[in-house]
Amino acid sequence: MTVAEASGGAQIQRTQSRAGDRRARARIVICGLAVLLAVVSVISLGTGATATSPWQVLSMLFNGEEVSLRESIILFDIRLPRLALGMLVGASLAVSGAVMQGLFRNPLADPGLVGISSGAGLGAIGAIVLGGMLPAWVGAWTGTYLVPVAAFLGGWITTLLLYRVSTRNGRTSVAMMLLAGIALGALAGALSGILVYMADDAQLRDLTFWGLGSLAGATWTKVLAALPLIVLAMAAAPFLAKALNALALGEAAASHLGIPVQRMKRIAILTVAGATGSAVAVSGGIGFVGIVVPHLLRLAIGPDHRYLLPAAGLLGAALLIAADMVARTIVAPAELPIGIVTAVLGGPFFLYILLRNRAVLEA
Amino acid sequence: MLTARDITVSLSGVPILKGAGFTARARELTCIVGPNGSGKTTLLRALTGELSYGGEVRLEGRDMRAMKGWELATRRGVLPQATPLAFPFTVLEVLRIGLLAGTDAAEDDLPEQALARVGLAGFEGRFYHALSGGEQQRVQLARVLLQVWHPVEDGKPRWLFLDEPVSSLDIGHQLEVMQIARDYADAGGGVVAVMHELNLTAMFADSVALIHKGRTMCQGAPAEVLKDEVLSEAYDCRVRVNRTPEGVHVPFILPQAAGPMP
Numbered sequence: 283m284t285v286a287e288a289s290g291g292a293q294i295q296r297t298q299s300r301a302g303d304r305r306a307r308a309r310i311v312i313c314g315l316a317v318l319l320a321v322v323s324v325i326s327l328g329t330g331a332t333a334t335s336p337w338q339v340l341s342m343l344f345n346g347e348e349v350s351l352r353e354s355i356i357l358f359d360i361r362l363p364r365l366a367l368g369m370l371v372g373a374s375l376a377v378s379g380a381v382m383q384g385l386f387r388n389p390l391a392d393p394g395l396v397g398i399s400s401g402a403g404l405g406a407i408g409a410i411v412l413g414g415m416l417p418a419w420v421g422a423w424t425g426t427y428l429v430p431v432a433a434f435l436g437g438w439i440t441t442l443l444l445y446r447v448s449t450r451n452g453r454t455s456v457a458m459m460l461l462a463g464i465a466l467g468a469l470a471g472a473l474s475g476i477l478v479y480m481a482d483d484a485q486l487r488d489l490t491f492w493g494l495g496s497l498a499g500a501t502w503t504k505v506l507a508a509l510p511l512i513v514l515a516m517a518a519a520p521f522l523a524k525a526l527n528a529l530a531l532g533e534a535a536a537s538h539l540g541i542p543v544q545r546m547k548r549i550a551i552l553t554v555a556g557a558t559g560s561a562v563a564v565s566g567g568i569g570f571v572g573i574v575v576p577h578l579l580r581l582a583i584g585p586d587h588r589y590l591l592p593a594a595g596l597l598g599a600a601l602l603i604a605a606d607m608v609a610r611t612i613v614a615p616a617e618l619p620i621g622i623v624t625a626v627l628g629g630p631f632f633l634y635i636l637l638r639n640r641a642v643l644e645a
Numbered sequence: 646m647l648t649a650r651d652i653t654v655s656l657s658g659v660p661i662l663k664g665a666g667f668t669a670r671a672r673e674l675t676c677i678v679g680p681n682g683s684g685k686t687t688l689l690r691a692l693t694g695e696l697s698y699g700g701e702v703r704l705e706g707r708d709m710r711a712m713k714g715w716e717l718a719t720r721r722g723v724l725p726q727a728t729p730l731a732f733p734f735t736v737l738e739v740l741r742i743g744l745l746a747g748t749d750a751a752e753d754d755l756p757e758q759a760l761a762r763v764g765l766a767g768f769e770g771r772f773y774h775a776l777s778g779g780e781q782q783r784v785q786l787a788r789v790l791l792q793v794w795h796p797v798e799d800g801k802p803r804w805l806f807l808d809e810p811v812s813s814l815d816i817g818h819q820l821e822v823m824q825i826a827r828d829y830a831d832a833g834g835g836v837v838a839v840m841h842e843l844n845l846t847a848m849f850a851d852s853v854a855l856i857h858k859g860r861t862m863c864q865g866a867p868a869e870v871l872k873d874e875v876l877s878e879a880y881d882c883r884v885r886v887n888r889t890p891e892g893v894h895v896p897f898i899l900p901q902a903a904g905p906m907p
Contacts, residue, residue: 300737300769301735301737301767301769301770302735302736302737302738302769302770302771303735303737303738303769304735304738384731387731387732388731389731389732524745527742527745528742528745530730530731530732530734530742531728531730531739531742532725532728532729534690534693534695534723534725535723535725535728537694537695537714538693538717538718538721538722538723539718539742539743539745539792540714540715540716540717540718540719540745541714541745542714542715580732580733584733584734584735584738585731585732585733585734585738586734586738
């Protein structure tokens with residue numbers, strides 16, 4: 283063993299044994315989550331009307347095992363895009379939640395809370411109900427993307443409004459933003475309600491499904507539509523991690539540490555708007571992932587965003603895929619909106635962690 | 646050297662500072678004192694760039710407004726009055742945040758050293774939010790010390806800006822924290838502290854700036870500023886300053902020694 287190796291070994295041992303240092307644990311948890319995501323993914327690909335064993339799935343994916351056309355279509359054209367979409371949406375929701383909570387310094391902040399999801403929802407509902415009234419060229423141009431594009435625009439416009447309302451003299455007030463977000467969310471909800479009144483029966487069914495969230499109808503086109511913004515947002519998140527840690531001390535303290543607070547806030551807001559808008563656009567309003575996942579992880583590995591953000595992405599993806607598995611098998615051959623599954627599982631669980639960790643949360 | 650001249654600040658349209666200023670030197674502990682609402686904390690917040698201000702602040706001859714955030718972060722640390730944390734960080738994790746801007750991150754055991762310095766050795770694994778107010782304040786001081794650990798860097802002094810650093814501490818820890826500030830100055834750094842406690846100011850300060858109604862009433866050595874007539878006017882009550890007997894002649898103030906309220 284060389285001297286460098288020896289000192290490196292001592293260093294690692296020290297880091298692990300040091301009190302109050304959760305970095306080693308965080309790394310182990312992240313590795314575990316990556317394995318979990320892989321396992322859940324394989325199981326999910328084999329689950330459904332035609333059951334396939336995990337080994338056969340792996341063999342089809344990686345060995346190019348010869349299978350029937352039917353099995354190949356089920357795997358590559360139905361389940362795989364749905365899996366990819368679930369991963370993207372789950373990761374976006376969880377990371378958006380974690381970034382938003384760090385930005386607002388409030389563990390209950392969520393894109394849903396500040397009206398971004400409602401704004402995106404209004405866009406989507408508007409497109410479903412009023413889509414027929416648009417000039418033909420719009421429909422031709424946007425094609426099947428009309429609803430996703432409208433949802434994304436709705437989320438984006440809400441975020442911009444929110445930012446304009448809560449920023450004065452170059453400073454964004456977090457309290458103002460939370461309150462304005464509630465107002466904007468309520469307004470978007472009310473407008474959505476009016477649109478729902480105008481809807482016919484067929485549209486209502488679409489709306490219900492969309493409103494509760496669903497990964498049904500996932501196609502590679504949808505995956506590709508959501509991919510760019512979500513990937514951009516996920517790529518920006520690691521650069522926010524250090525700044526979000528400093529921001530936990532307050533905006534003034536963060537700026538004293540040399541963090542360009544205003545610029546960082548702007549990037550965080552754009553990140554969240556992009557990721558949430560895209561996620562809501564392709565899957566509707568799926569609740570609780572953005573709040574439950576970061577919460578669970580903070581209990582496990584602590585609030586250091588350098589580890590929290592990647593861990594949230596992995597756990598969010600795994601959780602959404604698992605929830606989707608439940609959604610499409612529990613009432614087979616019919617399918618539940620996935621938002622119902624996440625709410626039924628997430629709501630009580632969220633209450634449970636709140637009550638169990640009351641001392642930590644109320645401090 | 647740090648010079649603040651003609652600093653004016655208005656909050657919500659109300660003028661708080663109307664031309665305050667002072668000079669602080671490296672190797673010195675400069676205390677800013679004054680009655681409640683005189684604007685001393687506002688002055689510190691202007692100095693740290695939290696508030697926009699009129700007038701001019703120069704650090705080693707350079708206009709502080711022209712200095713970038715990251716550059717300032719390597720030159721001075723700021724201790725706020727209280728720092729509630731949004732998430733359950735451990736003490737060690739809070740201290741590591743202090744190393745974000747620092748150039749001293751290479752020394753691996755600095756967090757432990759800093760904790761021992763503020764009398765909290767062994768607190769690394771404790772949860773910040775479970776500490777008492779005084780312990781939290783000392784953890785924050787350790788974090789700020791970590792940010793500018795070496796009082797002199799590249800031949801230039803670094804600075805500590807402390808906003809009422811002893812406000813929630815018992816007398817033992819008050820003395821400990823003032824000694825840390827004193828030592829930082831003695832080692833070549835500069836310290837500016839907003840103080841309520843006039844006796845500790847008299848004991849430890851090299852220079853005292855008295856702020857009154859948004860202006861600097863006077864600045865000088867403790868013995869020059871802490872005088873009956875000056876303090877009585879500034880604090881609007883009768884104040885009698887005494888002196889410790891043997892040798893040192895540190896001024897001290899006992900409320901009991903003041904006469905009946907006018």
